Amino acid sequence: MVVANDPLALLLLKQDVETFLYHEANLLDDRRYEEWLELLTDDVRYWVPMRRNVKFGELEREFTREGQDINWFDEGKDTLTRRVNQILTGVHWAEEPLSRIAHMVTNVEILEATPTPAEPETVSLRCRFIIYRNRVATETDILVGRREDMLRRADGQWRIAQRQVFLDQNVLLAKNLTFFF
Amino acid sequence: MAITFQPSAYSGLVDQDNGMVSREIFVNADIYAEEQERIFTRAWLFVGHESQIAKPGDFFVSSMGEESVILCRDRQGEIHVFLNSCMHRGMKVCRYDEGNTPIFTCPYHGWSFATDGALVGVPFYKDAYHEELDKSQWGLIRVPRMTNYKGGIWATWDENAPDFLEYIGDFRTYLDILFDGWDGAEGGTEVIGGIEKWLVPSNWKFPAENFIGDRYHNISHRSVDLVGIGPSGQGRRDTRERDNARALDISFPERGHGTIVFLRPADAQPVPSYQNDPVIADYFYQSEIARKERQGELWRILGGPGTIFPNMSYLPRQPRSIAVWHPRGPDQTEVWRWFLVDSAAPPEVKEFLRQYYIRYSGPSGLTEQDDMENWNYAHAASRGAMARRHHYNYQMGMGHAVTDFEDGGLRIPGTVLDVTKARAGEQNQRSFYTRWADFMAARDWDELAGWRRGNGSGSTC
Numbered sequence: 193m194v195v196a197n198d199p200l201a202l203l204l205l206k207q208d209v210e211t212f213l214y215h216e217a218n219l220l221d222d223r224r225y226e227e228w229l230e231l232l233t234d235d236v237r238y239w240v241p242m243r244r245n246v247k248f249g250e251l252e253r254e255f256t257r258e259g260q261d262i263n264w265f266d267e268g269k270d271t272l273t274r275r276v277n278q279i280l281t282g283v284h285w286a287e288e289p290l291s292r293i294a295h296m297v298t299n300v301e302i303l304e305a306t307p308t309p310a311e312p313e314t315v316s317l318r319c320r321f322i323i324y325r326n327r328v329a330t331e332t333d334i335l336v337g338r339r340e341d342m343l344r345r346a347d348g349q350w351r352i353a354q355r356q357v358f359l360d361q362n363v364l365l366a367k368n369l370t371f372f373f
Numbered sequence: 374m375a376i377t378f379q380p381s382a383y384s385g386l387v388d389q390d391n392g393m394v395s396r397e398i399f400v401n402a403d404i405y406a407e408e409q410e411r412i413f414t415r416a417w418l419f420v421g422h423e424s425q426i427a428k429p430g431d432f433f434v435s436s437m438g439e440e441s442v443i444l445c446r447d448r449q450g451e452i453h454v455f456l457n458s459c460m461h462r463g464m465k466v467c468r469y470d471e472g473n474t475p476i477f478t479c480p481y482h483g484w485s486f487a488t489d490g491a492l493v494g495v496p497f498y499k500d501a502y503h504e505e506l507d508k509s510q511w512g513l514i515r516v517p518r519m520t521n522y523k524g525g526i527w528a529t530w531d532e533n534a535p536d537f538l539e540y541i542g543d544f545r546t547y548l549d550i551l552f553d554g555w556d557g558a559e560g561g562t563e564v565i566g567g568i569e570k571w572l573v574p575s576n577w578k579f580p581a582e583n584f585i586g587d588r589y590h591n592i593s594h595r596s597v598d599l600v601g602i603g604p605s606g607q608g609r610r611d612t613r614e615r616d617n618a619r620a621l622d623i624s625f626p627e628r629g630h631g632t633i634v635f636l637r638p639a640d641a642q643p644v645p646s647y648q649n650d651p652v653i654a655d656y657f658y659q660s661e662i663a664r665k666e667r668q669g670e671l672w673r674i675l676g677g678p679g680t681i682f683p684n685m686s687y688l689p690r691q692p693r694s695i696a697v698w699h700p701r702g703p704d705q706t707e708v709w710r711w712f713l714v715d716s717a718a719p720p721e722v723k724e725f726l727r728q729y730y731i732r733y734s735g736p737s738g739l740t741e742q743d744d745m746e747n748w749n750y751a752h753a754a755s756r757g758a759m760a761r762r763h764h765y766n767y768q769m770g771m772g773h774a775v776t777d778f779e780d781g782g783l784r785i786p787g788t789v790l791d792v793t794k795a796r797a798g799e800q801n802q803r804s805f806y807t808r809w810a811d812f813m814a815a816r817d818w819d820e821l822a823g824w825r826r827g828n829g830s831g832s833t834c
Binding site: 240241242244245246247250253256257259260261262263264265266267271274275277278281283284285286287328331362363364365366367368369370 | 468469470471472474565566567568569570571572573574593595596597599600601602707712724727728730731732735736737739741742743745746747749750
């Protein structure tokens, strides 16, 4: 957590950031994917590692490494845009018919705000998520994990510059990851 | 379960004369249980890659059929595969995915095993066992047969199984494309860190038969083709090298393996590919030239997706990877995915391929997401009492395969269906299920090794 030498500014910032995160979740759940893409900076990094069972004392090897290993996702805006465009073809069978998805975002903590919480240009935050997906008739997935985001202020608006998603699963229990975290 | 099947009934489930296969073999729990006995304890199975266990003490926990196994390099550097189950009361002795260890200690009662499988520690050995337990008899259960073929580690539980090279036979020509370097250097590949593992609600044979060579399912991938994720940003792959090539479906019904390949014309030359980046384009172009020099006529064979019976599938070129379809009940498959790169490739090439592999493959891959939707609901819609009465149709291209295919002086081993004009065929799937029926009916490897009796190789069902 950031040192709260300006607690009111921090409170307002947290409120501001949470409002942004809920707005983002609404766009995804409302299937407004192109608007969601606009929330990402052009240089966004989107990383979802896989997760191993490793010995106590070797936890630094628990996650596959960004930029080095195979990960569930390790990409930028170009590939994310292609994912959105794929859904919008209407023939992406894994999302046709579209899934019903709900993002729950909770446990939001501001980790860092620079240069100050009162006039922040970037904010690092941590939160927990539950993503509920139901599709076709009875198919249901629930994915839970931790997310670490870095937001950047641009044109008076927050944009997502970095998203790191730490899923609480080893063998992925969902048959695919056609949604966004 | 409505019906209990006798071995003699399996041939009826795979109707080779009419190109039909019963849905029962995908959805019936009794048949599934029999498969575990008749196929997965007798066939050669892919376990892992030697680059995953480079140093003494390195281990990788894998799976053979439903069962957990430990792939491990002992202190002397020898590779072993053990059943991951304590000999005392069955507890998994290793619940980590990979790592390095001097010893596997069971967390239940504390029996401990060395990296060569030997039982080396038994609590209360003196007082409770009176030193009468013969530790040499209670080491971890070791696979009787194991092989390291060009870095790929394979094992079988059947000590009477033929050698691995006899098991794959002439399919070796095609498997080599996967494990050799892009320039044809023998075994010049390594695994990139991170093995994808995920569950698909479908019988394991759906993906196995898809990868053996299903050129018919292009509609599945219409969306990714529209969006474009290939190495040059278009389509699914860089395919200029396939220009003017013949399209061949190749299989070995007496063994169950199959692949699709593209056969370049006799006068073909390497074409530039991966042209978005000069370092990468140059690497692949120079590798092609070296491969052509090394392999001569064989260079004309461009590898495509394939399956080694029963459950190891692969893509030898783009995106270069291995998939194992671990059975987890009739209705569920746990997929494991390894990704390979040339060990000698420059970092730029490895990084480029890593990114391409991720966006193509597995649950997050723009291509394979759609495959899994199909396998999921094809399986689900085949489970009903009414659905089961109707066989699947595998009649495409029946009677059109040959066993003496030759083009420009190059003899192509296997049962070959030329689909250059037809664009698709199902000979490879028919070969797969022919072999499946053999495995389900045969008593032992004397029966299964039909090629030793000189029959089977000419089958063109």
